[in-house]
Amino acid sequence: MKLEIIIFLITVFVLANTYFEGKLINKLKQYEKYYKMALFAFIGLCVYLFIKKNPGNYKELVTHANSYIKYLPIDRNTASFITPIIDLTSKSITNELNNNYNFSSSVNNQQSQNLLTSINNNQNYLSKQQQKILSSGNISTKRSVSETKKKYVAASQNWHCKHCNKQLPAWFEVDHVKKLEYGGSNNIDNLEALCRDCHGKKTAFENL
Helix, strand or coil, X not given: CCHHHHHHHHHHHHHHHHHCCCHHHHHHHCCXXXXXXXXXXXXXHHHHHHHHHCHHHHHHHHHCHHHHHCCCCCCHHHHHHHHHHHHHHHHHXXXXXXXXXXXXXXXXXXXXXXXXXXXXXXXXXXCHHHHHHHHCCCCCCCCCCCHHHHXXXXXXXXXXXXXXXXXXXXXXXXXXXXXXHHCCCCCHHHEEEECHXXXXXXXXXXXX
16 A cells, blocks of 8 residues: 555544544544454464464564563553563573573583694694684685584683673674675684674674
């Protein structure tokens, strides 16, 4: 529908409501609860379809659900009833993610430390995989970095953020020290593992 038609319909409605001294608005308000019911049904259907289509992303949706509640047309009592349930679910999911991350990071950390030790002690006897990790990305115009290289960079920093030195979360980012457009590469020497906050700050400052 064109914008002109929408503006025209809104104008006609406002004029008609003014002519009938606000009776149209009052009439519509009588069915307010049905509008809300239809809206909630639509939101529920959208969430169901989203989870069915993207089952791997439902945890992130639930984790951020509280920030969406304040935009819904619901009363305080309903919001106060729903919020604790979502909080409990979010904490459970967060703990599950952290536990999985701590387990996997400890394994990956040990493997990566073994790889680093091997490199430092015996540069001439690197495996093909190690040589590929170290040499790949010297000349590249693509920003994408493999998961193996991301874990290697994080492990070389002992799974701590390069900027704030805090423990890296499971959703850490790997960024270029020198941007590709300024002559940087995807080599591990030009990569650093950052937490989401530090990565966001760095990106914001770079775009100023």
